[in-house]
Amino acid sequence: MEQSDEQKLTVTKDWWKENAAGVPRLITETPGPRSKEMHTRAARYMKGLSSQVKLFPVCFEEGYGVTLTDVDGNRYLDFSSGIYVTSLGHCHPKISEAIAYWAKKLMNAHDFTTPVKEKLLEKMADVLPGNLNAIQLYSDGASAVEAAIRAARAITGKHEFISGYRDFHGKSMAAVSCAQMIRGDVYSYGPTRAPGFYMVPRPDPYRPLWTKPDGTIDTDQYIAFYDQFITESTVGNVAAFVLEPAQGWAGSIFPPDDFFPKLKAFCEKKKILLFDDEVLAGMGRTGEYLCMNHWNVQPDIVTLGKSFGNGFPVTAMVLKEEYGEALESISASSSYGGNPMACAAALASIEVIEDEGLLENVRTVGAAIMKRLEKMKAEHPIIGDVKGKGFLLGIELVKDKATKEPFAEAGTLVYQKAFQRGLAWIPAGHILRMSPPLIMDEAYAMKGIDMIEDAISDVEKQFGYV
Numbered sequence: 001m002e003q004s005d006e007q008k009l010t011v012t013k014d015w016w017k018e019n020a021a022g023v024p025r026l027i028t029e030t031p032g033p034r035s036k037e038m039h040t041r042a043a044r045y046m047k048g049l050s051s052q053v054k055l056f057p058v059c060f061e062e063g064y065g066v067t068l069t070d071v072d073g074n075r076y077l078d079f080s081s082g083i084y085v086t087s088l089g090h091c092h093p094k095i096s097e098a099i100a101y102w103a104k105k106l107m108n109a110h111d112f113t114t115p116v117k118e119k120l121l122e123k124m125a126d127v128l129p130g131n132l133n134a135i136q137l138y139s140d141g142a143s144a145v146e147a148a149i150r151a152a153r154a155i156t157g158k159h160e161f162i163s164g165y166r167d168f169h170g171k172s173m174a175a176v177s178c179a180q181m182i183r184g185d186v187y188s189y190g191p192t193r194a195p196g197f198y199m200v201p202r203p204d205p206y207r208p209l210w211t212k213p214d215g216t217i218d219t220d221q222y223i224a225f226y227d228q229f230i231t232e233s234t235v236g237n238v239a240a241f242v243l244e245p246a247q248g249w250a251g252s253i254f255p256p257d258d259f260f261p262k263l264k265a266f267c268e269k270k271k272i273l274l275f276d277d278e279v280l281a282g283m284g285r286t287g288e289y290l291c292m293n294h295w296n297v298q299p300d301i302v303t304l305g306k307s308f309g310n311g312f313p314v315t316a317m318v319l320k321e322e323y324g325e326a327l328e329s330i331s332a333s334s335s336y337g338g339n340p341m342a343c344a345a346a347l348a349s350i351e352v353i354e355d356e357g358l359l360e361n362v363r364t365v366g367a368a369i370m371k372r373l374e375k376m377k378a379e380h381p382i383i384g385d386v387k388g389k390g391f392l393l394g395i396e397l398v399k400d401k402a403t404k405e406p407f408a409e410a411g412t413l414v415y416q417k418a419f420q421r422g423l424a425w426i427p428a429g430h431i432l433r434m435s436p437p438l439i440m441d442e443a444y445a446m447k448g449i450d451m452i453e454d455a456i457s458d459v460e461k462q463f464g465y466v
């Protein structure tokens with residue numbers, strides 16, 4: 001069978017709907033008895049679980065489209081896409097077929113060219129903006145970030161890096177050095193972050209550090225601070241700013257529209273690269289292939305992951321064409337990066353985004369969700385802010401709208417209560433994060449929001465707000 005045979009598989013864009021009918025469909029309390037029993041046995045050995053699992057120890061055995069089914073037969077609506085990963089729906093038939101084809105034909109050929117890799121590279125160059133077309137492939141986000149940091153050093157001959165407060169870039173040593181290091185999920189015992197890594201505040205419109213006289217956030221002040229920070233705190237050898245375009249883990253925090261254009265101009269003036277970590281926000285999640293496209297800014301380095309292979313571990317580091325040569329000097333390849341199954345998953349994923357018009361779906365349904373969230377914000381005493389673009393969304397819970405004191409206990413309870421009602425999603429302290437699959441239509445999206453709103457109302461009652 002030729003590769004083209006496998007690619008003849010056609011599915012309509014409603015492939016997931018039959019399975020989703022009637023979801024959530026709960027037949028036991030959740031987590032159910034079989035889930036509890038299996039999880040207890042697994043947790044005897046599996047250590048270091050995420051809070052997502054610890055707070056709701058369900059055991060899943062099937063995922064299809066916008067649903068997840070547990071071992072007790074309960075079917076949940078998925079508002080997590082795994083963890084921003086299965087963005088085109090669990091087990092998209094076209095993507096699963098493409099992976100299976102190469103699983104039977106050629107699983108690994110190191111970094112030799114394969115037919116499917118050649119097609120993927122051309123497709124990536126086609127969908128990414130400008131001349132972002134010097135590519136290397138990896139199998140997890142942190143490895144791509146790590147490689148990008150080495151590449152930035154090779155390109156500039158400089159060694160310092162600046163990232164933003166509450167950014168997250170993965171759990172390898174350089175990546176944790178670009179994040180807060182005393183936080184549970186990246187806790188790093190050590191005398192310090194890696195030398196030459198610094199962090200600066202980045203603009204959060206709900207919690208601004210610097211404002212204009214009219215009270216709106218003042219992005220010029222942030223840039224002025226970076227200028228001063230570089231003079232006062234670095235040795236003047238800054239290779240790159242390492243930033244998420246919109247912060248995922250931190251709670252779907254988007255900067256004001258003028259921030260990245262100003263930062264890019266500042267970086268150009270200072271001969272500093274802009275490394276845009278799109279592992280979480282990229283490949284359609286915000287309604288654009290790159291989140292940075294919203295601001296018409298072309299970064300120098302981009303990393304892609306998560307949605308890139310719709311669940312198959314495949315990630316990428318992409319540089320502007322003129323920097324491609326630098327990859328020759330860092331021995332950029334890896335054992336699994338760019339294996340045929342991975343390339344097939346990534347290629348099929350981009351084709352699905354194109355064929356099913358998913359960027360448009362994300363923009364339209366995302367706007368409808370935001371409208372609903374704004375209404376909820378006006379009606380609920382503990383919703384301090386709602387935020388997002390496309391399907392990267394957040395609800396910030398506060399004890400008091402005036403003081404904006406974070407309400408983490410409420411966040412935990414809302415997460416658990418909505419999950420009990422049949423919504424599989426992601427906790428993040430006081431900010432409720434939502435990351436539905438990009439295929440979801442408005443009706444299912446509103447079902448998910450209903451479950452969240454019901455859980456918020458319950459928690460408001462429990463804490464005596466209503």
Ligand SMILES: Cc1ncc(COP(=O)(O)O)c(C=O)c1O
Binds near residue numbers: 141168169171277
């Ligand atoms: C922005 C960002 N960069 C990098 C990573 C690391 O990716 P991985 O978990 O695949 O190593 C993540 C993971 O959540 C992320 O959100």
